[in-house]
Amino acid sequence: MFFLDRISFRRTALGLILVGLGLGSTHGVSLARDDAAVIVDYNTGDTRKQYDATSRELEARLAATPPVLSQQTVYFTQQAIQKYEQIAAQGGWQQIHTGDILRLGANTPAVAQVRKRLMVSGDLDSGYSLSHVFDAYLQAAVRNFQLRHGLFTDGVVGRETLAAMNVPVEKRLQQLRTNLVRLTAMGGDLGQRYVMVNIPGAEIEAVENNAVVSRHTAIVGKIDRPSPLVSSRISQINFNPFWHAPKSIVQKDIIPRMREDPEYLSRYKIRIYDQSGSEVDPKMVNWQSDEAVDYLLRQDPGDQNSMGSIRINFANKHSVYLHDTPQQSLFGSNYRFHSSGCVRVHDVRKLVSWLLQPNGNYDQQVVDATIASGERIDVNLSSPTPIYMTYITAWGTPDGIVHFRPDVYERDAAGDLAIAGQDS
Known part of the structure; x- marks a missing residue:
């Protein structure tokens, strides 16, 4: 997995734990069992014990993932394009329409829509049932999906997970x-x-x-x-x-905060200096103007x-x-x-x-x-x-x-090459 450090591994391992328990695979979660039984079995003591053992195995496995900037990644991205071309040729996936947050134990037709969506992308085995019950196997599939999209792997279909699921295959x-x-x-x-x-x-x-x-x-x-x-x-x-506050931050952040809270600078140990290097009392600055932009604002270590x-x-x-x-x-x-x-x-x-x-x-x-x-x-x-x-x-x-990952700066839509050094 791409973004694992100590804190994110602990949360990300949860997203793959059912894979390690034999309840799923990296190509999708599969089974054929009674929904209610699966919900109960997921919370057994044996499952929790297996989780601890499997976490160590997952950490070693995920650490072996090649760097994003590598020829291996180029090759596997080419393979991914072929996979998604096939998905698109078969009609892609349908939009999921629900205003509810879907989690373990939910019973609603929207759960079946989630199942279909995850089957198409390979997060859930296509041989699995289209039950309306949100069981542990679907939870594992949702976590697998979240893992691939850089989302918190809680196994819950909330706003962000639903938005990612509803991105069309063409995009x-x-x-x-x-x-x-x-x-x-x-x-x-x-x-x-x-x-x-x-x-x-x-x-x-x-x-x-x-x-x-x-x-x-x-x-x-x-x-x-x-x-x-x-x-x-x-x-x-x-x-x-x-920390030397850039003029842009002084103007956009610090001045508005000082207008609301005159003790802000002293509380965060930020000092003001004039061009001669002499310290300036914050009370001597007109915070209703942009006067502070002309000073140096420096925060003490700590x-x-x-x-x-x-x-x-x-x-x-x-x-x-x-x-x-x-x-x-x-x-x-x-x-x-x-x-x-x-x-x-x-x-x-x-x-x-x-x-x-x-x-x-x-x-x-x-x-x-x-x-x-x-x-x-x-x-x-x-x-x-x-x-x-x-x-x-x-x-x-x-x-x-x-x-x-989300195209936060909309550089994909613009067809921007966006390679390192372009803005340097």
Whole structure:
């Protein structure tokens, strides 16, 4: 699976657990049993015990998935196009019409519509019944679907899952074709070690020797403040950094907040400096105007710092970077488009430890100790690492699994090639 880090593996493993229990497969969940019995059996103690054992197996299996930017992915995406061409030729899938949230135990005609939809895409075996009862096997199929679409794998057909199910096959096929061009264009030598940020998936891969070392959930740019496409090299790590508020954030965010809450800056330890470097009392600034844009606003290091404890620097004309965040709860959301263009990284310490391996003196313990010191420390990478901020919304992986992500910036619809470096 593409986006597994520690937190997302725990939630994603749930989406495949019935596969590991023999209740389904990566090509679709299958069975032929009484619905009520299945609902009961899913919650037995034996099932829970098997879950713990299977989780470890799933983690190893999912870790073997090839990097998104690889010749393997190009090949499997070509295979996915053929699969979806066949689905389209057979009429695709029907829209599901329901205003209800569908979950385990639901009994409604809409459940049968969900079954049909998942059978067509291969998430549920076509030999399964069209019962109106939402049983554990359908729940597993829904989780499999959610897993492929980067959604929280709760097995519930809510608003976001339903919207993904109702995307026509023709649009999915076009996504695959568009992204095959992108993947092929990025299929050259990317380096022995590199970092890939997939913006629409809000996901990160650290890759070494064409294998994924770690995967991280991310927070990327809002629709009106999109993260750019970048091809660069990571050159420096800042521990316990100051945060200098960009003028755009001062104007769009900080000034409106100060109008509502005059204590905002002091509470978040943000100081104001004039052009001579002298500190300015916030009470001396006219917050009813844009006067604050002419000052430097700098946030002290600490738990409240907008960049958390780490900033990862690479040259680019947009002044974006990767960083930690105090808002860890956002990583557990389906919608992770909250930044002003920079990329927030879950489990960033693990990524930094890997980036600093060539330096020879920064393992996980040293990274933790450096952060705990509270001191501002800058470390230059002895071997700058390539970074590619890309825009991939569809791709194929082994076992016939096809992944889709939302076209948040509408670059697919525009036929935009959208490859790393285009906006650099």
